[in-house]
Amino acid sequence: MIEFHSWARNTQQRMEQVLDTLLPATDIAPHRLHEAMRYAVLGGGKRVRALLAHAAGELCEANPAKVDMAAAAVELIHAYSLVHDDMPCMDDDDLRRGKPSCHKQYDDATALLVGDALQTLAFQSLATPGLCTDPGRQLEMVNLLAIASGSRGMAGGQAIDLASVGKSLEQSELEYMHIHKTGALIRAAALLGAHCAPELDQERLHAIDHYAQAIGLAFQVVDDILDAEADSETLGKTAGKDAESDKPTYVTILGIDHAKQLAQELLDDALAPLAPYGELANQLKQVAYFITQRSF
Template identity: 65%
Template sequence: MTNPNFVSWMTATQQQVEAALEATLPSSERTPQQLHDAMRYSTLQGGKRVRPLLAFAAGELVGATAANVGRIACAVEMIHAYSLVHDDMPCMDDDVLRRGKPTCHVAYDDATALLVGDALQTLAFELLSTPLEGIAAAQQLSMVRTLAIASGHAGMAGGQAIDLASVGHELDQTELEFMHCMKTGALIRAAVLLGAMCGQPLTAAETDSLDHFAKRIGLAFQVVDDVLDVEADTATLGKTAGKDEANAKPTYVSLMGLAQAKQFARDLYDDALAALTPFGDKAARLKQLADYIVARSF
């Protein structure tokens, strides 16, 4: 990831998303102050904003306005932030570090963390259901449905349930892919599709190609995460390193070994890029983001 143009775009987009989140989240001075403070603590100044970046890159593909994609990006990032707050709680992954600082339930308490997740999730849907300029109500309803499916029992929440039930068990590659396509991939896929739904309509074939890209790069993201959990240290990750192995969680590294997991990530990357062929140069940002996602570790 050395393209100066891409680095500039990514930095500017991350700053834009941060400013939008800062303006959208309730002030810590509003009652209930602790809830609002914890919402901001858990969402602001953390993470690489990969999902918002994907939404903006897909928006560029279809000529979407920055204002509309910005709203989408905030909604998706709030869903992601809520999932991290809940995942870190003692009843689930029981982690004490996230994005280089104490997790929400450690910085505040369990009850506050539970409410933070609830509040971020509902705020995301409030944002997404507020009229978007130039987008028909039926299209916006479809966007709400897309995010709901990606977040719920058939997506992120369902994948987390499978993950928790799989601790101490061996999964084969098909089972592992099914779990991660839900837990991690569903929201990444939604970010891409929602960004594309903000602009000029795509044909059915183009939508299928973009969806295939999103599925493959979402899975590659998880494979790289599994590699990083083994190779990177806690300071680099911003969360506890080696926790998957310590908790006997099935991962691509435990299934395949480190070298083969890295190769699998590259294969997924190649497949994702191939899916963007019909879009030509219009997909440049999506291609650059695919490079960035896979090159995080090797």
């Protein structure tokens, strides 16, 4: 575990540098937009998606320097989604990563443009010519990220989430929503990390895909548990927000004990396909523990 914490800290620091380089400097016009983009991305977050990309890259023996850009693209998509989700017309959340959310720190119009420009920057980064020795595979990666982020992935999940407010959902409907809203991008993070390997091994890709789908759901179950149990200071965002706004969560549907049991089952399900890979799968296993045992 000490080894994992050191690896995770190094990877987080490394990502901070990669993102710092990718984001336009504040002395480039338009200054305020670039300042707000940096505010929304830098200096916060656990970079779970970047850790997943790097851990999957390790299982596939990819060069970490190649994984950096794929991981950064996923983090930029994630950051854009948080900025837009926090806006008054969506979740209307004033707090994010322990700081005022982007539209509170700046204004609604700036936050809208920040999200838009961060999404664009994600695709620009992933499409940087020469990033991958095989441009055909790099195009597939751009396509994969787009499918995961769009109306049949993350943005679609957000639309289903909006439509669910005040409704009573079955567990299967909640799962369907989360597979899109958070699961699709988490899955893309792991698959993109794997795609950075010199050779694509289909068996490893399938193992990572299975792992990522299970851990993506586990992530959301744990988020709902944390949201129900933690206070805002620990969480870095407004606690109890979902239950308060009458959104269905795993805790409201299953109760806290069954939700914790489900998180454990999903963790076991995620780890199973990694068994054949021994030490190569170490970081993926540890990321899974990190995600599911954040507080219990």
